[in-house]
Amino acid sequence: ATPTALMVGTGRGAQLGILIRGPEVLESTRAVDTVVLDKTGTVTTGRMALVAVRPVPGQDADEALRLAAAVEHASSHPVALAVAAAAPAPLPGVEDVREVPGQGVAAVVEGRQVVVGRPSFLAGRGLELPRALPEPADGHTPVLVGWEGEARALLEVADMPRETSAEAIRALRSLGLTPLLLTGDQWSVAEAVAAQVGIDEVVAEVLPEEKATVVAKLQAEGRVVAMVGDGVNDAAALAMADLGLAMSTGTDAAMAAADLTLVGGDLRAAATAVRLSRRTLATIK
Numbered sequence: 001a002t003p004t005a006l007m008v009g010t011g012r013g014a015q016l017g018i019l020i021r022g023p024e025v026l027e028s029t030r031a032v033d034t035v036v037l038d039k040t041g042t043v044t045t046g047r048m049a050l051v052a053v054r055p056v057p058g059q060d061a062d063e064a065l066r067l068a069a070a071v072e073h074a075s076s077h078p079v080a081l082a083v084a085a086a087a088p089a090p091l092p093g094v095e096d097v098r099e100v101p102g103q104g105v106a107a108v109v110e111g112r113q114v115v116v117g118r119p120s121f122l123a124g125r126g127l128e129l130p131r132a133l134p135e136p137a138d139g140h141t142p143v144l145v146g147w148e149g150e151a152r153a154l155l156e157v158a159d160m161p162r163e164t165s166a167e168a169i170r171a172l173r174s175l176g177l178t179p180l181l182l183t184g185d186q187w188s189v190a191e192a193v194a195a196q197v198g199i200d201e202v203v204a205e206v207l208p209e210e211k212a213t214v215v216a217k218l219q220a221e222g223r224v225v226a227m228v229g230d231g232v233n234d235a236a237a238l239a240m241a242d243l244g245l246a247m248s249t250g251t252d253a254a255m256a257a258a259d260l261t262l263v264g265g266d267l268r269a270a271a272t273a274v275r276l277s278r279r280t281l282a283t284i285k
């Protein structure tokens with residue numbers, strides 16, 4: 001391919017809200033047939049809000065939220081920001097903070113070992129999940145908080161699809177690409193979001209390190225994969241994909257691992273990137 005024509009494509013990309021790592025990236029865009037999309041912060045805004053605190057019978061909702069917020073204050077995960085923002089200041093101090101990306105956070109608060117995160121994270125740290133633990137409403141992400149051996153409350157957080165996501169998915173389909181939603185979140189939440197934006201294929205409840213494995217498995221099936229993500233937990237999958245696209249609204253780690261960055265958090269730019277690359281390469285031939 002002529003470098004000059006590729007450079008023209010690169011410059012045009014910048015005008016359209018796509019930052020391209022280098023001209024050679026446009027080449028890898030051409031053969032893509034599958035677009036794997038991270039959910040939180042990519043298809044959705046990632047600006048989560050706490051919508052309910054539901055304690056196990058006998059537990060105090062305010063106390064559960066106060067302790068959960070203190071622990072989550074140490075994390076910058078969208079779930080953590082929502083929980084930390086929902087409790088009145090001042091929050092108690094925390095010690096010995098341990099965060100496991102894509103799972104949750106543990107810390108010592110007022111002498112108690114408090115654990116906040118996805119249900120499997122609490123279970124994995126030996127906390128009991130009582131049978132009286134409430135179930136989250138459809139489409140709400142469950143976050144559990146527990147201490148002294150037991151989960152004490154369910155915190156429900158919710159997030160909305162970006163306004164442009166459904167249109168972006170339609171645009172990707174019209175280019176002949178198959179979208180797939182990939183998330184560390186629960187199946188019920190993932191399926192609700194997928195239905196809202198028009199995605200049929202879903203892989204949920206994956207740990208951060210498994211995201212790259214999912215991409216590799218698709219590649220082993222002969223699919224040429226673009227991955228769109230925003231989080232630290234997406235970086236390995238972005239690097240593994242034939243084409244990695246990062247949301248500019250996400251983390252530096254995601255942008256560093258990606259071939260393209262979509263400026264302004266607009267997923268429609270993913271379709272624009274594919275269209276641009278096909279057009280640019282067509283003029284070269």
Ligand code: ADP
Pocket residue numbers: 038039040041072075077079080101102103104105116117118141142143182183184185186208231233
């Ligand atoms: P996605 O893959 O959709 O971007 P993540 O992998 O970042 O989602 O997170 C997966 C799940 O892990 C979240 O939906 C939440 O249940 C849980 N989680 C991750 N970090 C935290 C945290 N700091 N506090 C509570 N829960 C968390």
Ligand code: MG
Pocket residue numbers: 038039040041042229230231234
């Ligand atoms: Mg994400």
